[in-house]
Amino acid sequence: MAQELISPRQLTFLVISFTIGSWIVLPSGIEAWQNLWLLILFALGQALGFVYLSLFLFRRYPGKTLFAVHEFVYGPVLGKLISLLFLWFFLQTGAGALAVFVTLLKTTVFTDTPDLALLLPWVIIIVYGCRRGLEVIARSNEPLVLATVGLILVSVFLVLNAFKAENLLPLFNQSLATVFWNTLGIAVFPFGQNVLFLMLLPQVNRPQKVRGAVLRGMVVAGGLLSLLQFLAVGVLGRTGELFVFPTIEFYRMIIIGQVLTRLELIPLLNFLTMGFIKIMLCLYTLAVGTAQILELRAYRPLVLPLGILILVFARQIYPSISLHLHYIEEVQPLVSLFFCFFLPMLTLGVSFLRGGAQQEMAS
Amino acid sequence: MIVLIVVVFIGLFLYEAPGLVAKEFWRELAVFTLLMLLGLFLSILLASGVELPYVESIWVELFMGLRKMLASGS
Amino acid sequence: MVKVHGERRRGLTKGLWWLVLVFLVFTGGCWDRRELEKLAVVVGIGINLAPEGEGYEVSYQIVRAAQIQSPGGSGSGDEELRPFWILRSRGPTVFEAIRNATLQSSRRLFLSHNQVLVINEAVAREGLMPALDFFIRDHEPRLTQWLLLTAEDPVQIFDASAGLERVSSQAISDLLQHYQLTSKIRPVRLSDYIALTMEKTAANTLPRIRTIEHAGKKEYILDGTGIIKGDKLVGFLDPKETRGLLWVLGEVQGGVLTVDVPGEKGKATLEIFDSASKVTVQAEAEQIRVKIEVQMRSGLGTQTVYTDLSTPDQFKKLEQWQAEVIKAEIEAALAKARAYKADIFGFGRLLFGRDNRSWQRLAPDWERYFVEAPVEIKVKTAVEELGLSTRPALEL
């Protein structure tokens, strides 16, 4: 497999779009809607801790992917089994994101179009992109991230006349349990998923800058999400709780001089690109990971069939949007917690316990 | 519909496989074929209207059951 | 060299494959396409109760694009030449009624450009949300459309002369947006209505519209405000009381105010430049205490007395008089609100934001606290300008 290298800056950008990814249209933690923008910041702090710890794995085994580390730490058989679990997680994440976007399109714009017609073109370009490799993903990601950041910053000005600071109050009226649960949910769902990058870090050309790059990306992504949420609350007030896609919804409230109205299609398309990168990263990692577990020389041939699997999964992952929302609220934090925090920490712990010999092997 | 799916899959297979054969990537070919067959199988099931279980509802039921158990236990 | 050629040829076939694949996907298409010329663009929707049986009667004002640039406007006789078409349909729910309209309309109704929702008061008395839910849930209607109440059949409103405009819904929408020229009406968007409805303690207001007969032609006029408490219409404010409400909300950004000049048979009209309000709600053990501070700037617009009102002394007096008028308006509105036990001023919302704990405690019995609350009103006004003349031409 030819090593494709990306720069730390590109890694940061990838982290940004991966984190923003699908959360931006289907936020978790609606329960705490009014304070969500604050919870995002708390969750960001929490997640920075998680990821910081997880990155110790990369420090300990530089140049090794997560799966290679698993085999080191747990031995080949158990290691591969755990890696397989992660593959499932990546598949689920990718398919989930795809499902989110198809649902979004289906409920907001293309109500009569069959799922497949929306899924198929998307999957085709995702497969095409993945076959071109990580470098291409990273490069095409850069303008997309800049566009999204630009859009979010521009929205600050667009919503100025619809923004009511009164809507932000009260700051804390939720019970501690709600706050805690939703903070955790956000910490593991958009932020914790960055555990995926443990598979890609060896492909960064300056390993010593990796940690800073990942953390910086998370901070920027967290800041953007928080800002967007802040605006959404200020514009929608408590109405936001009503909507399935509040961050898109608040763009519908923009009215500037009778001309700029009904703008939601623009953020919708823009946020789609973030999800696009996210799904592409999932598929890429899935292919590379499978190739690694099965000790193949090339991941490219796997992209196509795995893309088809993602497509099938995306159709078969949620029976209905209501169950989807339910899942996000109740189950997803636990699943993500298992994969994004528990397993990496376990690996780190075991590797410390098994100690010296491993390190020698690694070095 | 099923015929169309099979044709598309065969097309995709023919698109990818010759390259692998030329490079003598046998292992890759095997995995590729396997995954393609899996995809084909699932697609045909979907197309023929067989009710497949929804992935996340399994999790939801599992976890909700767990939560309920915990709630009733405590 | 041969190898390069081989690779290129493979590249070509691969490229072709991609192209074929992409086009295969896209040739199936066009599910959601609706041609612009095949749409029935609805600009106004009226909701009324069905005359007999259950459900709603929904009426629509649909733009007739071919006629929009030719003569023959609103209210003029020939039905075919009018730039709009009025349609009614019935159904057990609003959604079904709207779908049923396609039994009569050759084109699909397109709701995204709807400007106004005119709701009959009978519907409002039974509760608005059942009728409005569709407009929130469906992806087509905008949340920014205006809500209006009317005692009449909404069709009467659509039917009325649009004055300078071609289509009355468009005209009403413009009318509402210029509310600050009088500040005697409070325009409410669908999103505003939802937001206030979600506040448990708050009550909504909706502007009213009615038709008047003028020289044999029907025209419409915005007139007063309906008070919606708990999603149901309970009473009305007249224009003056409406402005009393707007003073408290700080939404008076214009309009005029006429004061009596004591001791003389005459009045002075002042033009309002802007106003600001500050409301503080303090929760105590068993009651709330409300303090309303209104600041307002105005200029002398006209006078009907022969005394020079533009001297500094008179200005001072004017300020005092207009402060009294404002206070009276607020008190009138407050009295009405108390009578209906409807917190249209959003005192509860303020407490909710500033002192959430007390709100939690008081909310269940908010009506009582609201009615009993002592309200302190402070008005500070300034008369700043006198127009282009320094004094009346004739002084007596």
Add this chain to the structure above:
Amino acid sequence: MFTMLWRKFRRAQQRTTTPGPRAGRDLSPDLEANLAAFKRELGASPDLIIRRLTLGPKPGTTGALLFIDGLVDQQIVNRDVLSPLLHEVDWGKGQGATDLLDQIAQNVLAVGEMQRETEWRQVVRGLLAGDTIFLVDGQAAALLLSTKGWEKRAIQEPEAEQIIQGPHEGFTENLRTNTALLRRKISTAGLHFEEMKLGRQTQTTIALAYVKGIVNEKLVNEVRSRLKRIKTDFILDANYVHEFITDAPFSLFPTVAFTERPDVVAAKLLEGRVAIFVDGTPLVNTVPVLLVEYFQSPDDYNFPYYYATMIRWFRYLSFFLAVLAPGLFVALGSYHQELIPTPLMITIKTATEGTPFPLVIEVIIMGLVFEILREAGVRLARPFGQTISIVGALVIGEAAVTAGLVGAPTIIVIALTAITTFVVPGLLGPGIFLRLIYTILAGVLGAYGILTGVLFTLLHLASLRSFGVPYLAPLAPVVPADLKDVLVRAPIWALGTRPRLIGWLQPSGYAADQEEKGGDRDGEGTW
């Protein structure tokens, strides 16, 4: 297939019809045999002039001058070759010379550049390239006298790349003129040319130009090796070379740029690029090329920076409109009508009321009509061309609207597209093609279709490299330092550094002896 057969056939023919002094062999000592061989080889071409002479101290020694009429400067031949040979020979001089040919070469001929050749092929090649061949009986060698001189076009302003301010000279079809034009711009010894002949039949001279010390040697090697791999019969234009050496032969986007302007080539060479001159065409290829280069015009650097920046943004906007306007129009008009402000929407609806076709079809048909008109206008003689465009546009457009076949907004959009397309002439081809694709996609899936298409294009562009440099640089990967000439056109004094992925060997444009800062390259531009 047919061409392949034809080529084989021709090759076979060549093999049988090339007799001695046998191809690939040396000249014969016998003058008559040589002359006969020339006649055989070139056929009875009337433009082959053979002038026999009697020479020398020993009367009776015959010689011959051969040249192709039209390829040589008759004046040089007459004055500096023929007349010394016939009149002013002092046969006593030059005793040191080994033979008669040498003697003549050293003492008689007043020609600057000459060469002694014995190999038949080389002699013929020289003859066909405009040299005069001097043969002497009894010697199996020839003198190739450089007497090249033919009718050439004067240096003019390039028609396809007009500018308002700045130099107005353009390259011509003559390679020497072109290299000289470049030398006049870059007066450093570092400007190197490498020449090679390509094309079996045409023997076209290709010159590689670069500035040593600025250019990356690896780039030069890569270009050289790609040029050497070209196997073809003929090269008539720069595009022949382009299509052979391009990185992505099937891509819509060109990865080799060409220009007719010496100032542009000079600027690009000084940024570390390589230029490829092709004899016989005023177009010069430069590699590597970035997408953003197509949005730069020489005028950008001749106008004040703020104006240039503004104009450049207009260019971006124009390209955006040229590619996306019809697609967006279709998407808005038949999918997302809620996005159009209500009054505008009603106006558009009024204008399109009653048109029989879906918007997509309307737009595609009118687009095609426009393209055909444009093509007709380009091909015809200029006065006709203008008439065609005006009549076509006016009559067809007006009539279509009046007849209610097409809505007026469609005509407006197509007209807008037509104008904006020409703002970025370098991307005309991809622009038109993508526009069509996006329009179809918009017709099928609205804005989502366009988004899919745009993302596909983006991925494709991101995967392109031009001679190792990412095509989208400095936008992807972002090279902040280089954005000074992309997002804005910074004042000239602030444009000091070369593009990092190309001219990184010597990043500073001013201090050539400055310390090299090569290593820090973000892992991109790996060769």
